[in-house]
Amino acid sequence: MTNQMKRVYAAIGKQDDFPQGLGRQVRLGMEELAVFHTTSGDLYALENRTPHRKGGSLAEAIVSGHYIYCPLRDLKINLEDGMVQEPDTGQVRTFHVKVEAGTVYVELIGQHDKSTELALSDSRSGGR
Template identity: 50%
Template sequence: MMEPIMNKNEYTYYLVGNVDDFTERLGRVVRLGNEEIAIFKTTDGHIYALENKSPGPRGGTIAEGIISGDVLFDPICDWKISLTDGQVLDPDTGQVRTYPVQVHVEEVRVGLLKNGREISHE
């Protein structure tokens, strides 16, 4: 079940690097508290943050996945995952938790909910 869209004021944003710190089409893992987050930059410059956990039956991480457009190819089971909302694309099913990203003056910040609840969709 998806969470409702949250108000931006419900998040605390944490600096995770500069835009140039992220290589296009490759993931980079950052830790924010207990969260392990995979950050991806697309060839058009958009930056996305997803939980670094494969939704596939074998588990694993997704940071080693390859990006094509706004789709991540899961490195373990080759499932296609939308970077925009974390949804696994047909014919497979599942979802990866996503985190809001803010880019301001080349600084990249990732948002975590202030009350600590997990989110499944921004």
């Protein structure tokens, strides 16, 4: 018998709530996320904290293709894996995103508020 974990998602808004080319701060339980909608139409969610010591909100970052530029130190961060690009180092935690019927869902990781959870089949996984 295999122990397959079903992905659990929470709705964070409608796709139209996230303007293309910009980031938006979203609170989901104990997590604060920065959600980015690229001009190519992809949606990404990252932990809303820059990877350097002083920290700060990534939701204010400048979006360029599938990268963002940290508003405090101009670090270039890959939206797909959260990796800071050379010559700098670091990583930001990323969250799986999917869109179904115009609603944006983010995968819940760890503890979460049961009232906001929505279990969806992973077989139709679409976003990042």
